[in-house]
Amino acid sequence: MFSVKFQEKIRRPVIRLSKVMHKTGLAGIWLRFVSATQRFIIWRSIFIKSLNPTKIIDIGANTGEFALLVRAAFPMTKIISFEPQADAYATLVRTMRKDKNFQSYKMALGEKDEQATMYISQFSPSSSFVAQTKGSHPEKMEIRQLDNYKDLIDENDITIIKMDVEGYELSVLKGGKSFIEKSDWIYIECRTNDFLGCKFSEIYDFLISRGWEYQGAYDSEYSKEGKLIYFDAFFKNVGKIIRIS
Numbered sequence: 082m083f084s085v086k087f088q089e090k091i092r093r094p095v096i097r098l099s100k101v102m103h104k105t106g107l108a109g110i111w112l113r114f115v116s117a118t119q120r121f122i123i124w125r126s127i128f129i130k131s132l133n134p135t136k137i138i139d140i141g142a143n144t145g146e147f148a149l150l151v152r153a154a155f156p157m158t159k160i161i162s163f164e165p166q167a168d169a170y171a172t173l174v175r176t177m178r179k180d181k182n183f184q185s186y187k188m189a190l191g192e193k194d195e196q197a198t199m200y201i202s203q204f205s206p207s208s209s210f211v212a213q214t215k216g217s218h219p220e221k222m223e224i225r226q227l228d229n230y231k232d233l234i235d236e237n238d239i240t241i242i243k244m245d246v247e248g249y250e251l252s253v254l255k256g257g258k259s260f261i262e263k264s265d266w267i268y269i270e271c272r273t274n275d276f277l278g279c280k281f282s283e284i285y286d287f288l289i290s291r292g293w294e295y296q297g298a299y300d301s302e303y304s305k306e307g308k309l310i311y312f313d314a315f316f317k318n319v320g321k322i323i324r325i326s
Contacts (some may be wrong), residue, residue: 119300124154132266134158135238140190140227140246140253143169143206145176148183151243156183161233165189165218165222168207183231192252194258198222209247211278236321240264245313248278254287267293267316273309281314292320 100296142162160187170187177183201215202208271281
């Protein structure tokens, strides 16, 4: 922590700067830049690197931004990505084509095996089963339960699941009860305000009731007005530790 004396020294100029940034609209741009930078800092932190995962499950991989991020942090870890959108998936495969420890599935995940409509956004990461954005178009696609892929991991693996599926997170969890039971960590996008599809409280209750422990919030995203839009919640599978020991 900075000393009180140093904090007092910089407090007034920081307050003046923040006023200027909000008046000129620069605050929103700055917050978005900080959020993007935060993601790189988090995944290269001493704590995250100390988890030393053998497998990372990337659910909602889009075009491979997260896969590239974790590859930089974990050069030898197996990355398994799921992405249902045809164009995004093609870019993902092209981006990771030289990575021998990468595996991918062009598949949407959900609570049960079925067909459903995804609203494909002009900004592909915003595509969703539960919400339409301006200019989006509907596309029918197959959904499979995550439990169909439970043999991809073993209880002896150290597995981190990253999930960013625009409001469909709880549905994916419900369709993957056996899969997540074998996993160690879940890094999942959540919303407390203006919730999309499911609330943080619903995800929290679901995981806590199954032997998971909430480890905190990371990588918060704010509107240009400074309102919290969403954050990534980190959970630890305490139940797995108990079963193995």
